[in-house]
Amino acid sequence: MLEVKSLGKTFPLKRRKGKNTAAGDPREHGMLFHALRNVSFNLRRGEIVGLLGANGAGKTTLMRILATSLQPTSGRVSLLGFDIVKDAGEVRQRVGFLSGGTGLYNRLSPHELLQFYGELYGIPRGRLRSRIESLVEELGMGGFAHRPIDGLSAGMKQRVSIARSLVHSPELVIFDEPTTGLDVPTAQIILNHIESCRNEGKTVIFSTHHMHEIEKLCDEVVLIHEGVSRFQGTVAQMKSRANCVHLDDAYLALTGEGNPSALDRVESRPRKVGAL
Amino acid sequence: MTSGVLIIFLKDLRESLRNRRAVIRMFLLTGLVVPFTGHLLLSFADKSREDLSKVVLDYAIAGEQNLPELVKGYEAEKGLHRVSVPDGQVEKAVRDKQIRFALRIPTDAAQTLKSGKGVNVEFIYHQGDPSAVAIKDRGTAALQAFSERQRNWRLMFLGVARENDRAILLDPVSYVVVNTATDRERIGFGLGGIVAYAFLAVCLMGCTFAALDLVAGEKEKGTLEILVIAPVPRRQIVLGKYLVIFVFGLVYATLSAISLSAWLVYETSHGSDIVRNVITQITPREVFLLWTTLVPVTALFAAHVLAVSTYSRSYREATSLISVANVLEALLVMVAFVPGISLRGTWSLVPVSNLSLMIRELIRGTLDNYTVVLSIFSSTLAVGLVLLLFSTAWFRREAIIYRD
Numbered sequence: 001m002l003e004v005k006s007l008g009k010t011f012p013l014k015r016r017k018g019k020n021t022a023a024g025d026p027r028e029h030g031m032l033f034h035a036l037r038n039v040s041f042n043l044r045r046g047e048i049v050g051l052l053g054a055n056g057a058g059k060t061t062l063m064r065i066l067a068t069s070l071q072p073t074s075g076r077v078s079l080l081g082f083d084i085v086k087d088a089g090e091v092r093q094r095v096g097f098l099s100g101g102t103g104l105y106n107r108l109s110p111h112e113l114l115q116f117y118g119e120l121y122g123i124p125r126g127r128l129r130s131r132i133e134s135l136v137e138e139l140g141m142g143g144f145a146h147r148p149i150d151g152l153s154a155g156m157k158q159r160v161s162i163a164r165s166l167v168h169s170p171e172l173v174i175f176d177e178p179t180t181g182l183d184v185p186t187a188q189i190i191l192n193h194i195e196s197c198r199n200e201g202k203t204v205i206f207s208t209h210h211m212h213e214i215e216k217l218c219d220e221v222v223l224i225h226e227g228v229s230r231f232q233g234t235v236a237q238m239k240s241r242a243n244c245v246h247l248d249d250a251y252l253a254l255t256g257e258g259n260p261s262a263l264d265r266v267e268s269r270p271r272k273v274g275a276l
Numbered sequence: 277m278t279s280g281v282l283i284i285f286l287k288d289l290r291e292s293l294r295n296r297r298a299v300i301r302m303f304l305l306t307g308l309v310v311p312f313t314g315h316l317l318l319s320f321a322d323k324s325r326e327d328l329s330k331v332v333l334d335y336a337i338a339g340e341q342n343l344p345e346l347v348k349g350y351e352a353e354k355g356l357h358r359v360s361v362p363d364g365q366v367e368k369a370v371r372d373k374q375i376r377f378a379l380r381i382p383t384d385a386a387q388t389l390k391s392g393k394g395v396n397v398e399f400i401y402h403q404g405d406p407s408a409v410a411i412k413d414r415g416t417a418a419l420q421a422f423s424e425r426q427r428n429w430r431l432m433f434l435g436v437a438r439e440n441d442r443a444i445l446l447d448p449v450s451y452v453v454v455n456t457a458t459d460r461e462r463i464g465f466g467l468g469g470i471v472a473y474a475f476l477a478v479c480l481m482g483c484t485f486a487a488l489d490l491v492a493g494e495k496e497k498g499t500l501e502i503l504v505i506a507p508v509p510r511r512q513i514v515l516g517k518y519l520v521i522f523v524f525g526l527v528y529a530t531l532s533a534i535s536l537s538a539w540l541v542y543e544t545s546h547g548s549d550i551v552r553n554v555i556t557q558i559t560p561r562e563v564f565l566l567w568t569t570l571v572p573v574t575a576l577f578a579a580h581v582l583a584v585s586t587y588s589r590s591y592r593e594a595t596s597l598i599s600v601a602n603v604l605e606a607l608l609v610m611v612a613f614v615p616g617i618s619l620r621g622t623w624s625l626v627p628v629s630n631l632s633l634m635i636r637e638l639i640r641g642t643l644d645n646y647t648v649v650l651s652i653f654s655s656t657l658a659v660g661l662v663l664l665l666f667s668t669a670w671f672r673r674e675a676i677i678y679r680d
Contacts (some may be wrong), residue, residue: 019328092507103498
């Protein structure tokens with residue numbers, strides 16, 4: 001369903017004067033920062049895929065490319081046979097994206113927001129009305145669907161964001177850290193919804209730092225480290241590859257992130273334009 | 277194409293109108309500030325004029341014993357108060373504003389006059405004083421009256437007794453000033469400049485407030501990232517936002533025009549005769565033409581602030597960049613205050629300046645070349661279109677969308 005082949009993404013570097021950037025970062029080449037290098041993986045329909053990686057590993061860049069807001073520098077991505085660059089319009093109709101920073105229009109109500117995006121995606125009025133009603137019910141938004149978003153809690157806003165990313169019934173759903181900063185009940189609602197996406201035949205890619213979410217939900221894991229895909233397979237395969245019992249130990253073993261010098265390198269990376 | 281533009285336009289318009297602070301600001305700026313400031317300025321000008329005639333002017337005379345008759349004349353003058361200042365301190369006292377003016381009478385003044393010669397009396401005042409002209413007029417009145425008396429005595433002594441003969445003798449060639457400019461043309465120059473500046477400034481403000489929120493604000497909130505992945509071409513997103521900014525600018529301009537008209541109507545019953553005369557000469561057709569000038573200028577301003585807001589990485593950066601750009605706009609508008617610059621030639625092609633000059637000419641009632649209107653409108657819209665194309669091109673660049 002989704003085919004990612006030798007994907008690469010480069011950003012111009014914005015160096016800070018007088019500050020030395022980490023020496024030996026394999027992603028720096030002159031004034032260029034290679035956020036992603038030669039990333040390849042394939043996903044099947046109805047799979048839930050967990051995207052793992054440290055902060056700055058390239059997960060968000062990868063998700064933005066899949067959502068068509070960034071263009072790859074090299075390689076090829078196709079969704080259901082549509083090229084992500086050449087057929088961006090077709091791909092956009094089939095992808096739903098929840099970004100890391102919840103981007104919502106605070107002076108609209110959740111209902112108005114869903115109406116707006118539904119219209120942008122060209123959903124006929126009658127179908128849109130029933131789609132909004134079902135999303136409001138599924139995500140438990142009935143109590144605040146007509147209140148201004150500005151006054152909603154973080155959990156409510158995240159539910160609105162998820163509804164927004166699903167309003168056009170996409171076949172591929174991309175969630176960037178959907179449960180970060182949420183309380184347990186709200187996070188549970190969201191995880192349940194991710195699971196229900198699988199039942200509807202949708203493919204879900206979600207990034208998270210919570211290993212229990214990966215173990216609970218994911219059919220497959222893609223591990224990105226320093227812009228390179230280090231692993232793709234099931235949770236069991238990942239543990240087996242690292243020869244570890246726990247997933248977080250396997251993650252540390254495969255990335256070498258447990259090594260303090262590696263951590264220093266991650267935190268002292270230079271700022272780059274256009275990526276997290 | 278229309279649907280994406282319309283959907284974004286309606287959403288942005290709805291959201292902007294729900295911004296209570298922005299709506300209150302809009303009505304305050306357009307409905308109250310413009311006429312209130314105008315009224316204050318006129319009242320202040322009237323009051324200053326009144327005050328100046330009532331103020332008692334302190335003065336000093338150095339060498340008063342040299343021409344007692346002249347001193348008597350000054351003492352008889354109303355609104356003047358003589359104070360004692362040592363001869364050598366007179367200039368300093370005037371400069372320090374202890375006194376408003378002083379006279380210095382030469383030692384042998386009385387003798388010189390008696391001998392039929394001329395006397396030079398120094399009139400000392402500070403030309404840097406805002407009321408210098410009025411001080412000079414009031415301060416030399418007694419001196420001129422004294423001089424005239426002396427002249428008449430001398431003419432009588434020479435046998436020229438009749439007043440008419442004296443006038444012919446002193447001014448063999450006299451002139452009468454005939455002014456071909458109407459009050460409207462005369463006052464319209466300043467008034468037209470102020471109206472142009474007020475309209476264009478308010479119009480620019482309206483566009484700026486909307487643009488900051490709709491582009492730089494969306495970038496900062498993260499909503500733009502989501503909007504650009506909707507299956508809508510970027511040019512439609514830009515156009516939708518542009519239309520909201522344009523509408524806001526036009527609403528600001530129209531509300532200002534309404535409140536300014538209301539204030540002018542008020543001035544026709546409360547203002548001075550000249551102001552009333554000028555205002556009543558402005559026809560509804562000219563008012564309509566005045567409003568139509570705001571359409572292309574709003575189109576230009578909307579494109580300009582949209583381009584800057586698109587380029588900026590945050591609301592704060594957009595605010596500072598737009599402030600800098602607005603200074604340039606203000607300079608272009610202020611051309612209307614410069615005497616000697618008219619709509620002929622190159623200035624008719626300079627955006628913003630040409631509209632500012634056109635508004636001035638409309639208020640003066642001297643806009644007679646309507647073909648120039650066409651070139652003004654087309655040059656303004658052309659620049660606006662170029663800026664809009666810039667915004668669209670920038671919107672396609674990921675480095676602009678993700679400038680953080």
